[in-house]
Amino acid sequence: MMLVVLRVVVCVHMFMLFHFACLSSHSCHPEENSALLHFKTSLIIDTTFYDDDYYAQTCPHVYPKTSTWKNGTDCCSWMGVTCHSVSGHVIGLDLACSRLEGKIHPNNTLFHLTHLQTLNFAFNNFYGSELPSQFGKLVSLTHLNLSDCQFKGDIPSQISHLSKLQSLDLSSFYHGLMWEETTLKRLLQNTSLREIVLDKTDMSSIGPTTNPLSLIANLSSTLVTLSLIETGIRGSLTNDILCLPNLQHLILSRNELSVHPSELSCTTSLSILELVWCEIQGPISSPFSNLTHLTSLNLAQNQLNGPFPSSLLNLQRLTHLDLSRNELSGQVPNVFDRLTNLQTLSLSYNNFEGKLPSSLFTLTQLSQLDCSFNQFEGSLPKQVAFSNLTQLFLEGNLLNGTIPPSILSLKFLRGLDLSENQFTGHISSEITSYFLEYLHLCNNKLQGNFPESIYHLVNLTSLCLSSNSWSSTVHFSLFSKLQNLEYLSLSGCNSLLLESETSINYTFFNLQALQLFSNNIIGWSKFSGKFPQLEFLELSSNKLEGKVPQWIHDIHSLYHLKLSHNMFTSIGHQFPWYHFEYLDLSFNLMDDDISSFFCNTTSLKVINLSHNRFTGTFPQCLANSSYFMDLDLQMNNLHDTLPDTFKHLDQLETLNLNGNQFKGLLPKSLSNSISLVDLDLGNNQFEDTFPNWLQNLSTLEILVLRGNKLWSHCQFEI
Numbered sequence: 001m002m003l004v005v006l007r008v009v010v011c012v013h014m015f016m017l018f019h020f021a022c023l024s025s026h027s028c029h030p031e032e033n034s035a036l037l038h039f040k041t042s043l044i045i046d047t048t049f050y051d052d053d054y055y056a057q058t059c060p061h062v063y064p065k066t067s068t069w070k071n072g073t074d075c076c077s078w079m080g081v082t083c084h085s086v087s088g089h090v091i092g093l094d095l096a097c098s099r100l101e102g103k104i105h106p107n108n109t110l111f112h113l114t115h116l117q118t119l120n121f122a123f124n125n126f127y128g129s130e131l132p133s134q135f136g137k138l139v140s141l142t143h144l145n146l147s148d149c150q151f152k153g154d155i156p157s158q159i160s161h162l163s164k165l166q167s168l169d170l171s172s173f174y175h176g177l178m179w180e181e182t183t184l185k186r187l188l189q190n191t192s193l194r195e196i197v198l199d200k201t202d203m204s205s206i207g208p209t210t211n212p213l214s215l216i217a218n219l220s221s222t223l224v225t226l227s228l229i230e231t232g233i234r235g236s237l238t239n240d241i242l243c244l245p246n247l248q249h250l251i252l253s254r255n256e257l258s259v260h261p262s263e264l265s266c267t268t269s270l271s272i273l274e275l276v277w278c279e280i281q282g283p284i285s286s287p288f289s290n291l292t293h294l295t296s297l298n299l300a301q302n303q304l305n306g307p308f309p310s311s312l313l314n315l316q317r318l319t320h321l322d323l324s325r326n327e328l329s330g331q332v333p334n335v336f337d338r339l340t341n342l343q344t345l346s347l348s349y350n351n352f353e354g355k356l357p358s359s360l361f362t363l364t365q366l367s368q369l370d371c372s373f374n375q376f377e378g379s380l381p382k383q384v385a386f387s388n389l390t391q392l393f394l395e396g397n398l399l400n401g402t403i404p405p406s407i408l409s410l411k412f413l414r415g416l417d418l419s420e421n422q423f424t425g426h427i428s429s430e431i432t433s434y435f436l437e438y439l440h441l442c443n444n445k446l447q448g449n450f451p452e453s454i455y456h457l458v459n460l461t462s463l464c465l466s467s468n469s470w471s472s473t474v475h476f477s478l479f480s481k482l483q484n485l486e487y488l489s490l491s492g493c494n495s496l497l498l499e500s501e502t503s504i505n506y507t508f509f510n511l512q513a514l515q516l517f518s519n520n521i522i523g524w525s526k527f528s529g530k531f532p533q534l535e536f537l538e539l540s541s542n543k544l545e546g547k548v549p550q551w552i553h554d555i556h557s558l559y560h561l562k563l564s565h566n567m568f569t570s571i572g573h574q575f576p577w578y579h580f581e582y583l584d585l586s587f588n589l590m591d592d593d594i595s596s597f598f599c600n601t602t603s604l605k606v607i608n609l610s611h612n613r614f615t616g617t618f619p620q621c622l623a624n625s626s627y628f629m630d631l632d633l634q635m636n637n638l639h640d641t642l643p644d645t646f647k648h649l650d651q652l653e654t655l656n657l658n659g660n661q662f663k664g665l666l667p668k669s670l671s672n673s674i675s676l677v678d679l680d681l682g683n684n685q686f687e688d689t690f691p692n693w694l695q696n697l698s699t700l701e702i703l704v705l706r707g708n709k710l711w712s713h714c715q716f717e718i
């Protein structure tokens with residue numbers, strides 16, 4: 001009841017203020033109605049639009065808005081169309097994520113809509129269209145968003161006519177649009193832009209004498225947001241841009257920048273600074289410590305060196321700090337109690353050493369902590385203050401001691417990676433982080449009873465427990481309770497019990513990757529149908545013998561198979577080769593005739609049949625194929641001449657036929673293999689002259705020909 005009364009009051013109030021507007025806002029101008037309908041028919045709606053992750057993030061609500069536009073109805077009521085409340089003119093067109101496809105020609109009736117103030121075509125596909133200069137006619141535009149529309153070519157100089165523009169987004173997923181320095185300059189001079197997003201447009205023509213960032217800073221003092229990811233600019237980040245009075249977001253990732261460490265005594269309002277992959281060298285510039293409004297600083301993937309700068313700890317508003325993938329070194333100072341707002345911190349892939357600062361573990365707001373791949377040592381504290389931690393990545397360090405129970409009970413933890421450290425001891429407490437999706441404890445020295453509470457972590461998708469020393473039996477079948485599991489590695493757990501009896505009925509419905517090497521597996525034949533989605537299977541270094549079992553042949557989703565270092569004597573039937581990418585059968589006792597193998601191959605990239613007893617000739621179909629990169633047939637009993645049909649092997653990098661009984665001439669067509677790095681034809685019975693024709697292969701690093709009958713001085717290794 002209250003709500004109804006309130007609504008009436010608001011309505012009356014609005015009516016009094018805007019009664020004229022309300023009365024006249026109904027009908028759309030006929031010429032604009034018609035212009036919109038013609039615009040609609042100039043394009044098609046793409047029904048096959050690919051819903052990948054990229055679009056899922058940027059376009060959560062894809063909808064063909066123009067499909068609701070009908071002649072005879074009021075265009076002001078159409079989806080995506082906004083009319084002025086007084087004049088009735090179309091002033092806004094928001095067709096972002098509308099699946100439009102086609103070309104926009106200069107004669108398009110879109111350009112009749114001269115009252116447009118906001119235009120958003122983001123994430124449609126106008127591929128092939130040049131950006132029509134007619135956009136310059138829409139002089140009332142304040143907001144123009146052509147992000148990811150796939151326009152191509154030069155940005156028309158007429159864009160500078162849009163003097164009312166406040167926000168411009170021409171960013172694109174594919175590089176298509178190019179700037180002339182004069183066009184950009186005129187645009188900036190003629191406008192008071194607040195928001196410029198030009199990611200992946202080509203600005204490389206600006207410079208080298210002009211610093212593009214100074215140019216922009218000089219001409220657009222009103223800027224609040226500037227994003228120029230991967231634009232090909234080369235310049236230096238100097239005070240003029242950092243000191244722009246209103247600038248809050250500065251995103252310059254993937255350009256070649258230098259940072260000049262001069263004084264920075266201006267007051268800045270910069271809150272987000274992203275300089276990822278900018279080839280910045282040297283120590284972290286100390287003036288950054290004066291950017292006291294920063295909430296997010298991302299300097300990942302540069303060549304920064306020197307210590308962790310304590311001066312960064314002046315940035316007390318920081319919520320996100322990413323210094324990953326640099327060359328920073330030394331101990332990290334124990335002063336994080338001054339950065340109490342931190343929510344995400346990444347120091348991964350540097351050369352930091354010493355103890356993890358204990359103050360890190362007192363950060364109550366922290367949700368993601370990534371210190372992986374450094375040389376941190378020592379043990380983790382018994383208690384941690386994290387209550388919101390969702391991700392903890394400490395893999396690839398030298399950490400030791402036991403894994404504290406306080407970490408294994410973090411309520412919101414989704415990802416925990418402690419692998420490749422030196423953690424020891426028992427996991428005695430229950431693991432009660434029930435939201436865990438990713439748990440990697442592999443390659444440590446964990447002992448004692450296997451932590452059975454893992455079987456209750458029903459949301460796990462990725463689980464790696466390999467190379468630890470559990471003393472109790474690990475029941476393989478129990479992992480099938482984890483119905484979301486996609487990746488499972490139990491390699492090196494020698495107490496693994498693989499229940500293969502048909503009486504125990506279990507299926508890994510979603511498992512895509514299974515690693516069980518060095519598990520002492522002996523007989524294993526009754527697993528039909530237990531892995532309906534498996535794509536990646538590694539069973540190397542076990543004691544498997546006989547034929548490769550039928551249940552492996554029957555996994556039609558498989559594309560990566562490694563069975564090396566077993567005692568298999570035969571492949572059994574041929575595999576459904578056509579979707580395989582990786583096959584490693586090396587170091588077995590297989591003696592199949594492989595002459596007619598691989599004829600169904602369309603995707604095999606790596607084939608390793610080395611150190612077996614395979615017979616027959618070089619598989620003829622492989623010589624005609626163009627897919628594979630590495631072929632290793634060394635140490636088998638293959639014979640006869642090699643086919644001279646290696647015509648299309650652009651990707652071939654390794655060819656090893658050492659230790660067979662191949663004879664005759666060396667195949668000259670190998671000189672077409674322009675990527676060949678490693679060629680080993682040694683210890684066969686080739687009879688030929690020295691292959692001078694190989695000298696054109698500039699990539700070749702290893703050439704072994706010894707143990708053949710080649711005349712001239714040919715027995716050497718490079």
Ligand SMILES: *[C@@H]1O[C@H](CO)[C@@H](O)[C@H](O)[C@H]1NC(C)=O
Binds near residue numbers: 034038071072
């Ligand atoms: C809309 O309908 C009217 C009347 O039926 C017709 O004259 C006009 O050509 C149509 N316009 C378009 C763009 O189809």
Ligand SMILES: *[C@@H]1O[C@H](CO)[C@@H](O)[C@H](O)[C@H]1NC(C)=O
Binds near residue numbers: 105106107108
């Ligand atoms: C607009 O221009 C294109 C390409 O020049 C042409 O194919 C098309 O017929 C023109 N459309 C109209 C309505 O004039």
Ligand SMILES: *[C@@H]1O[C@H](CO)[C@@H](O)[C@H](O)[C@H]1NC(C)=O
Binds near residue numbers: 160163
């Ligand atoms: C600046 O904008 C005005 C108004 O649209 C336009 O007439 C003028 O040509 C523009 N100047 C430049 C250099 O583009």
Ligand SMILES: *[C@@H]1O[C@H](CO)[C@@H](O)[C@H](O)[C@H]1NC(C)=O
Binds near residue numbers: 096120122145
């Ligand atoms: C352009 O539109 C897209 C899709 O609506 C949006 O994600 C993006 O933030 C917009 N750009 C600007 C500068 O507002």
Ligand SMILES: *[C@@H]1O[C@H](CO)[C@@H](O)[C@H](O)[C@H]1NC(C)=O
Binds near residue numbers: 211218
């Ligand atoms: C920016 O302005 C300064 C001072 O007016 C000037 O010295 C500098 O050359 C300008 N830089 C560019 C790239 O226009």
Ligand SMILES: *[C@@H]1O[C@H](CO)[C@@H](O)[C@H](O)[C@H]1NC(C)=O
Binds near residue numbers: 262287
């Ligand atoms: C930081 O700013 C102050 C004045 O606000 C200035 O005195 C100091 O030199 C600046 N420090 C750096 C490293 O730029």
Ligand SMILES: *[C@@H]1O[C@H](CO)[C@@H](O)[C@H](O)[C@H]1NC(C)=O
Binds near residue numbers: 364365366387
């Ligand atoms: C945890 O996160 C939530 C939402 O992100 C936030 O409201 C809450 O304050 C955080 N709690 C702590 C202790 O940081």
Ligand SMILES: *[C@@H]1O[C@H](CO)[C@@H](O)[C@H](O)[C@H]1NC(C)=O
Binds near residue numbers: 379400401
């Ligand atoms: C952990 O490693 C440190 C040196 O890195 C060593 O001093 C300490 O004794 C080790 N602790 C355990 C429990 O192994």
Ligand SMILES: *[C@@H]1O[C@H](CO)[C@@H](O)[C@H](O)[C@H]1NC(C)=O
Binds near residue numbers: 434435458459
């Ligand atoms: C597993 O994840 C789902 C959704 O992702 C969630 O609703 C559910 O609560 C989670 N289960 C547990 C035990 O955390």
Ligand SMILES: *[C@@H]1O[C@H](CO)[C@@H](O)[C@H](O)[C@H]1NC(C)=O
Binds near residue numbers: 505
């Ligand atoms: C095993 O389980 C599957 C699926 O849950 C079912 O279709 C099948 O009949 C069961 N087999 C036996 C022997 O119980």
Ligand SMILES: *[C@@H]1O[C@H](CO)[C@@H](O)[C@H](O)[C@H]1NC(C)=O
Binds near residue numbers: 574575576578599600
């Ligand atoms: C090759 O693939 C086809 C189906 O694509 C299949 O029918 C045929 O048996 C396969 N041949 C071999 C030798 O695997």
Ligand SMILES: *[C@@H]1O[C@H](CO)[C@@H](O)[C@H](O)[C@H]1NC(C)=O
Binds near residue numbers: 586608632654
């Ligand atoms: C084939 O496997 C063996 C051992 O399993 C390995 O030494 C060799 O490098 C592999 N060959 C290629 C080309 O990867």
